[in-house]
Amino acid sequence: MQTKKSIILKKITVIRFLYLFVFIAILPVLTQAQDILGGQVRGNFQVDVQTYEPNSQIGITKEDINGEKVGMNGFGNFIYTNKNFTAGLRFESYLKPLVGFDPAYEGTGIPYWFASYKKDKFEITVGNFYDQFGNGLIFRAYEEWTLGYDNSVNGIRVKFNPFKGVALKGIYGVQRYYWVKYKDSDRGIVKGADAEFFLNDIFKAWKNNKTKIILGGGFMSKYQKDDPFFKYKLPENVTAFSGRFNISRGRVNFLGEYAYKINDPSAINNIIYKEGQALFISGSYSKKGLGITLGAKWIDNMSFKSDRFETGNALDLSFLPPLTKTHSYSLEAMYPYGTQPNGEMAVNAQVVYTIPKKSKIGGRYGTTLEFNFTRVNAIDKKALNDTTPIGAEGTKGYTSAFLKFGDLKYFEDWNIEITKKISKKWKMILAYTYLNYNFDVIEEEIESDHNIYKVHVGVADVTYKFDSKNALRLELQYMETRQDSGNWAAALIEYTIAPKWFFSVRDEFNFNNPQSNNTYHYYSAAFGYTSGPNRIQLSYGLQREGILCVGGICRKVPAASGLTLTIFSSF
Amino acid sequence: MKKLTLILLAVLFVTGAYAQDKKKSYGKIPSVDVKTPGGETFNTANISNDGNPIILSFWATWCKPCIKEMTSIADVYDDWVDETGVKLIAVSIDDARATAKVMPLVNGKGWDYEVLLDANGDFKRAMNVNLIPHTFVVDGDGEIVWQHTSFSEGAEMELIEVVKKVKAGEDISEQE
Amino acid sequence: MNKIIKILLFFALIIVLLQACDKIEEPYEREINGGGGNRKVLLEDYTGHTCVNCPGAAGTAHELKDEYKDQLVIIAVHAGYFAQPTNEPYTADFRTEVGEELNDFFGIVSNPAGMINRIGEGQERILVETEWQSAVGQEVARPADAGITISNTYNEQTRVLNTSLDIKFINALPGTYRACAYIIEDSIVAPQKNNDPALGPSPDWLDFVHDNMLRGSLNDTWGDLVTDEDITAGSVYTVQCDGFTLNAEWKDRHCAIVAFVYNEDTFEIIQAEEEKVK
DSSP: OOOHHHHHHHHHHHHHHHHHHHHHHHHHHHSSOEEETTEEEEEEEEEEEEEOOOBTTTTBOHHHHTTOOEEEEEEEEEEEEETTEEEEEEEEEESSOOTTSOGGGOEEEEEEEEEEEEETTEEEEEEEEOEESTTSSSOEEOEEGGGTEEOOEEEEEEEEOOSTTEEEEEEEEEEOOTTOOGGGSOOOEEEEEEEEEEHHHHSGGGTTOSEEEEEEEEEEEEEOOOOTTSSBOOOSEEEEEEEEEEEEETTEEEEEEEEEEOOOOOTTTTSBOOOEEEEEEEEEEEETTEEEEEEEEEEESOOOBSSTTOOSSOSBOOOOOOOSOOOOSTTGGGSOOOOOTTEEEEEEEEEEEEEOTTBTTTBTTOEEEEEEEEEEEEEEEEOSSSSSOTTOTTBOOOEEEEEEEEEEEEEEEEEEEEEEEOSSSEEEEEEEEEEEEEHHHHHHOOOOSTTEEEEEEEEEEEEEESSSSEEEEEEEEEEEOSSTTOEEEEEEEEEEETTTEEEEEEEEEEESOTTOSOOEEEEEEEEEEEETTEEEEEEEEEEOOEEEEETTEEEEEOOEEEEEEEEEEEO | OHHHHHHHHHHHHHHHHHHSOOOSOOOBOOOOEEEOTTSOEEEGGGOOOTTSOEEEEEEOTTOHHHHHHHHHHHHHHHHHHHHHOOEEEEEEOOOTTTHHHHHHHHHHHTOOOEEEEOTTSHHHHHTTOOSSSEEEEEOTTSBEEEEEESOOTTHHHHHHHHHHHHHHTOOOTTOO | OHHHHHHHHHHHHHHHHHOOOOOOOSOOBOOOOOOOOOOOEEEEEEEOTTOTTHHHHHHHHHHHHHHHGGGEEEEEEEOSGGGSOOSTTOOOOOOOHHHHHHHHHTTOOSSSEEEETTOSSGGGGOBOHHHHHHHHHHHHTSOOSEEEEEEEEEETTTTEEEEEEEEEESSOBOSOEEEEEEEEEOOEEOOEEOOOTTTSSSSEETTOEEOSEEEEESSTTTOEEOOSSOBOTTOEEEEEEEEEEOOTTSOGGGEEEEEEEEETTTOOEEEEEEEEOO
16 A cells, blocks of 8 residues: 555655756746836856765765655846836745755745835835844844745835935735745734834935934734734734934934833743843944944843744844854854844954055055954843742743843853965965854753863964965865864865856864763765856765854754755746 | 756756847846945945946955955956056855954955945845855946856956957957 | 923823733633543644754753644654754754754744644644643544544565554545654653753753654655545544655654544644554
């Protein structure tokens, strides 16, 4: 007897290759700007294909692969513009989704389409749109292809600029949830409005003032129907408000945003009825050769999703970015930090300084120094009374002190980077990073300090130019820690022929692992070809388990072994 | 076997795509609202350079190849400006996590570029950018005439060649 | 200036008009008037020993069991990433072929996750712990469409189990139905990760008691077809599952058969039942 599942799988396999074929066959026709009815079509597409094979050395078994030998993520994006009118759509296909992406994406369809008309002071968009209010503390709809994240709003958006210096906008709709239709789900309806005022344009007397002031504010509201079977009373309408400013004068810039959310019991905050708050401030000073930024962020119970029972990376209304530096080298990025929406207090400082050219220390071409520091702690939470534990379900949760550090350290990052061009032929980047990573808090949601990883990472990235087109790059990384999987080292050699070709081989390996005596090597080789806006890249080898983060969202990517093909084109 | 078919198909398609005629123009710069480093709203349809060419470069503070590209160009940027009157506009796609750090980085690195902040990726999407760095050349009439994704050492030489040709009104269909 | 004030007032007006804030005052609990139904409901708790939130979910399942007694049947499916054997002390492997197939098929990536009678479509079928109580409450309030009687014949020496499921349809139903007989085991003491010190030792709860653990199936993951005839009110069918041998490591006195009948197309479970092996 054939089981349900095997029938379905067979169907999917057939459909997968059919679609891929059609997809690939049609696209060349469209790979150039086309004139249609006096308007123009432009777009881009990308296909990522990955094959999977078992590898006993890094512990990938046949069962892990489970018959899924190929994964494919692809999209094609088309935008039609004709004077004031714009329309577009995005076709997406995940057959099956690449390992590490949410399996809920499996399928093919058009999750994104829009039509927009702009005239004088008005702009109206129907369909899907992305937008954000201010820094996004109460609303941000965006997509991040590499992470498989998309929370676009499907509905209507109106922008209105009644006169110079005043920008108003309103949105109304529902958010994307994988392929699930709104009527098949119980997610909420969202609506919001935002206003921004550029005072120098509004007040004539300020026109030529060197100090520029921008004020803004808005609200975001969700309606999700009550569940009469739920043991606690639920608010059907939950609203968040925010206010912000941006003041700049010459070299100095100062900005901030404060957000407040009314009671919003949810699966993320464990059904507590406390209000939510967030504050984000940043100040900077910069002139040629020197840039300084200081920032602080305080978050208290500020997860805001259009479905109160959603716990995954979906249906977010609020965007709570971490203040930490986004590291670019693989071992530095091994322990990334993701914002804790239930509460955190963070401070950050960054200094970029370039020692001038032809000075004694700066050398002939100058030397750039970058310093970065981030510290994230818990917020100061106090129990409501002696009998209720902090955050107990069906209570007001706890009380918190505004802008106050809690005792528990979540994350700390010290980073220094030196960029130097030594001669016409040699370039070099040296970096050192020291991290404290509270594993229990970040990965396990345990409020404890038993597992704080202390990690040192050193990086040397050296480039040698043979001539104006050929260059060789050597990247060496070394990481030391006594916790987790112990020490790592990585070496990469990359040869590029500008502007089209690149070839690289790399090895990342793990040693002094406290849990194992083996040394694990993750070899891989890659090459890429770029022609204008078209790129094809092929790599083969082993990929270690890791966490990929962009913005405030992280995705766990499991270890994999096999071939990866990426094709990208823009037209 | 399936793997092989797949790759073959893909390669076939890519060659197919390149075999076509190159269009001279990708159209005008779309009209999208972005922010200036001071926080003011700026519409991208207003990007201009008095009839001289413009380089539009999409980058982010976390993107090493982008920074390398900008640094390489910075070394020769003064000469480029003198020769062709070109202006480079660096469009940062950093989100709120790092928008406040963009200008201090640009200044700290000593770059003389104009900077725009595209924190929610609206301009990026309108320009069909997915991988960065992605660089465009816009001619004196505001037409996008050339684009390139990724950066490798020395690629800036090709970029200036394109800019020079655009400035002189020459055909760049051979340039990829 | 006047204009600006007007605009601002207009904007403020919009905000006031669009605004509806539901401020909830204490007490937050509420009376739920459910009940009245006789449907027996299946709660599948997808779990794993390295899943830190899972003891909380198991606790929720137990609370629901205390409330709904025989009307609720629970299986704990150890499958996926968090059930993998890993470093000490999490070296045990409680995964089963059946569990892995279910986990994969229903696309469960995070734990704890549950399904209540597998109701819903696609992602909507998968419920986080917070949603279980309400979903179970709604299902138990419904009248049953079928009844299942499980008869176990167990030989203690050979450890061979013969089970027959007598399925009686109360109402005429459209669609095709299948019946499954899974075997579960209670009271397995094994380490479990836990992030809630209020429940027990954290982060490692070494003597955690795992209940309702799925051990396997007597008739594969997807069970047997009940009948290919149209289902009429009062019709009775028997599904026979013979010759299943209990693993020597399982304590037979802690084992039970969980049987359920589901619609082949929607996967919705219409009735569940539980019976001790001995």
